[in-house]
Amino acid sequence: MSEVQIVITSDQAGSGLAAEGGGPLGGGLFLANRFEAKVFDPEIPYELTMTVAVSGGRLACESLTVDQVPNGPAVIGTVLRSLVIDSYLSRVREQLGEHKGAILVRKVTERTSTTVASRGVTSTEWAQFDQSQRRTGPVKASDVAELYRRARASADPAVYRAPTAAVARKLGIGRSYAARLVSRARKEGLLGPAIRGRSGEQTAQR
Numbered sequence: 001m002s003e004v005q006i007v008i009t010s011d012q013a014g015s016g017l018a019a020e021g022g023g024p025l026g027g028g029l030f031l032a033n034r035f036e037a038k039v040f041d042p043e044i045p046y047e048l049t050m051t052v053a054v055s056g057g058r059l060a061c062e063s064l065t066v067d068q069v070p071n072g073p074a075v076i077g078t079v080l081r082s083l084v085i086d087s088y089l090s091r092v093r094e095q096l097g098e099h100k101g102a103i104l105v106r107k108v109t110e111r112t113s114t115t116v117a118s119r120g121v122t123s124t125e126w127a128q129f130d131q132s133q134r135r136t137g138p139v140k141a142s143d144v145a146e147l148y149r150r151a152r153a154s155a156d157p158a159v160y161r162a163p164t165a166a167v168a169r170k171l172g173i174g175r176s177y178a179a180r181l182v183s184r185a186r187k188e189g190l191l192g193p194a195i196r197g198r199s200g201e202q203t204a205q206r
Helices: 085-097 123-133 141-152 163-171 175-187
Strands: 005-009 023-026 029-031 035-040 046-055 058-068 105-111 116-119
Touching (some): 005 085, 046 085, 105 123, 141 163
Antiparallel strands (some): 029 105, 046 058
16 A cells, blocks of 8 residues: 655754754654755655744744645645654654654753753653654644545545545544544545445436
8 A cells, every 4th residue: 555655864863952943852863964855755646845843842833835746736725735744753753763863853861051962762762752753733624625536536446445544544533533524524524425335326317
């Protein structure tokens, strides 16, 4: 099944200064400096590059560059509306977590007026950090409907045959919760009625 792939690049190891995009993340952890993350999303026909930095004690998208790929479609707003930044940030954390933050996320061990000593992050510390960074606000039914329709329009059979699962992956939530959100979007009239026995939605006949 196709999933969003993340490639993180950073050519420096900063000292956690705000001017470098770094700063505290809670739990004694800090981001050394801003970094770039290339996003390869099978449902988005563009090249995406996120710049990630600290904002309010969280990893946040500082900027997002969307480029047309060679021989690909032009960049248009209807596709951009389906971008879910939180889901990409979740994948960024997963990628960092495979290396427990690597050189980018560190644990402060000693701080003086002029220096900061640090070490790598343990598995337990990373799990606590990742949990603290997860989405806490409500998911909009309009976003769910847009993601569902985008999945149904995908050229990838693994995506368009299982649009609810695609919504779950995009939002970083469980499939059962995604199914409830899709049902809510239908009740609010943002998606057509379900088709018995298969994915999709009924549309009005002309």
